[in-house]
Amino acid sequence: MQPGYRPYPQQQVPPQRTPHSAGQRRGGIGPMMSSGPHHQVPLTQAQIVQQQQTAAIQVEMAKRRSRKPTDKNLPDNLDDCTVGDMASRYRELRDFERRLDATMTRKRLDIVDSVNRSVKRWKTLRIWITNTAEDQVWQGNGLNVDTFDFSSNLEPTYHVKIEGRLLDDDDDLDKDDESEDTKAKSDDPDRMEEDPKPKAASAPKHRFSHFFKALSVDYPANRKGIDREVEWKKPERTGPSSSLPAAADFDELTFKRSGDENLNITINLYRHEEPERYAVSQDLEDIVDLSEATRQEIVMGIWEYIKLMGLQEDEEKRNFRCDDLLRKVFGIETxxxxKLHEYITPHLKPLPPVKLPYTIRLDEEFHKDPQPTVYDVRVAVDDPLREKMLSFLSNAGYANMLKEAANLDEQLATIIQAIHVSKAKHAFLSSLSEDPATFVKDWLSSQKRDLDVIMGESMRGVGEDATGDEWRKGGKDSIWSTVNARESVTVMLSKQPIQMQR
Structure with a gap:
């Protein structure tokens, strides 16, 4: 502390009362609030009524859902009281519906699995490389000998163009069709010209830049410089839009440099693949038998090798033993x-670029009839069926179809419930017509037992026949008209399924 420093006198703050007790601990970082009871703002009468109405609506909706019939099975012995084979036909349709639903679900799961696997197809990308020459010595530089101005600021330059096109599978077929049409027209000169056939809408076009994420040009060591560096990197997508920027969506790339001598260059193309493929080390290649693969393919290959060689632990299925090959790759015993993804990481390297040698020709003899240098590069594209399968999975009509099927199921359950009620009525009236006296006696005994159970007056060891005067007596003063009996019967009836009015 410095010798002339005078501390600022702080005011004495009187101790404040706190609602917390001395031994109570306020733990945690949070808002500075007391833990005592907080007084809530009282609700208005309108808010209370609204809450009550909302609760009543929720209760009513719950009752309707509980009363909604869901059974779609016909009652037993329905064939004995129906005309024709309606019941058997319905059961056959129900069985067919179950098998159809199972088949559709299995096929839909197969489509989802196929889309998630992202199956690729290999196609040919044809690349043309050519160059032009400007303001070279043999071109004369455009000087006029009749003028006194013999100076020129023009510098010999050249343009190199790299163009790529994806070859379709039906290119040869189209060429054959065109040749046949041309031959037919030449054979018949009086043939009238027909309107060209409209071409069907093709799949989304793949551009040259879609297959590569970067491009660079290597010049000779003695010709490198600032003006010699050529490099392109694909910009990343920004925003939710799926469309690529213009700098990443093109079929040809052209660059201009100065020079007047032929040069040998190498064009490096760095592949862009989703999911990314890697170069596999030789030790790991001996196991998975793949020199280039994605992480998923390598992990699946190792897993298949573990199962084939029986290296999985018996007690702990997540563990495996290492044989000589696995021990050489991973350097562990078990x-x-x-953790297979971690084990394979040291053995994966980025794929080397595609190297395209090219000679920049600036001599007069070449440019009398310039010919491009052509390369064919194998590239991976998505299976064309994948787009169709994606459209099938995201079809809005499928959800509408499911909703319509659910509505039909509800109607069917309502009809089946009505059939159950009709079957019960039929059984009741049939039993009554066969032996009325016995049926009425049994029915009254059943009603007596039900009423005893409802009113809580059921006793063991007492006869169950309704022969007592209290059960035979009717009218306003009978046991059937008491408040408990009416309420109990109302509760019992309210639990019965009620046919939904649609």
Whole structure:
């Protein structure tokens, strides 16, 4: 502390009362609030009424859902009281519906699995490389000998163009069709010209830049410089839009440099693949038998090798033993299957670029009849069926179809419930017509037992026949008209399924 420093006198703050007790601990970082009871703002009468109405609506909707019939099975012995084979036909349709639903669900799961696997197809990308020459010595530089101005600021330059096109599978077929049409027209000169056939809408076009994420040009060591560096990198997508920017969506790339001598260059194309493929080390290649693969393919290959060689632990299925090949790759005795991604990382390297040698010709003899240098590069594209399968999975009509099927199921359940009620009525009246006296006696005994159970007056060891005067007596003063009996019967009836009015 410095010798002339005078501390600022702080005011004495009187101790404040706190609602917390001395031994109570306020733990955690949070808002500075007391833990005592907080007084809520009282609700208005309108808010209370609204809450009551909302609660009543929720209760009513719950009752309707509980009363909604869901059974779609016909009652037993329905064939004995119906005309024709309606019941058997309905059961056959129900069985066919179950098998159809199972088949559709299995096929839909197969489509989802196929889309998630992202199956690729290999196609040919044809690349043309050519160059032009400007303001070279043999071109004369455009000087006029009749003028006194013999100076020129023109510098010999050249343009190199790299163009790529994806070859379709039906290119040869189209060429054959065109040749046949041309031959037919030449054979018949009086043939009238027909309107060209409209071409069907093709799949989304793949551009040259879609297959590569970067491009660079290597010049000779003695010709490198600032003006010689050529490099392109694909910009990343920004925003939710799926469309690529213009700098990443093109079929040809052209660059201009100065020079007047032929040069040998190498064009490096760095592949862009989703999911990314890697170059596999030789030790790992001996196991998975793949020199280039994605992470998923390598992990699946190792898993298949573990199962084939029986290296999985018996007690702990997540662990596996390493044989000579696995021990050479991973350097461990035992490993865990969930950590296979970590084990293979040191053995993966980025794929080397596609190298295209090219000679920049600036001599007069070449440019009398310039010919491009052509390369064919194999590239991976999505299976064309994948787009169709994606459209099938995201079809809005499928959800509408499911909603319509659910509505039909509800109507069917309502009809089946009505059939159950009719079957019960039929059984009741049939039993009554066969032996009325016995049926009425049994029915009254059943009603007596039900009423005893409802009113809580059921006793063991007492006769169950309704022969007592209290059960035979009717009218306003009978046991059937008491308040408990009416309420109990109302509760019992309210639990019965009620046919939904649609």
């Amino acid at each position: 490993g865990m299957i969930p």
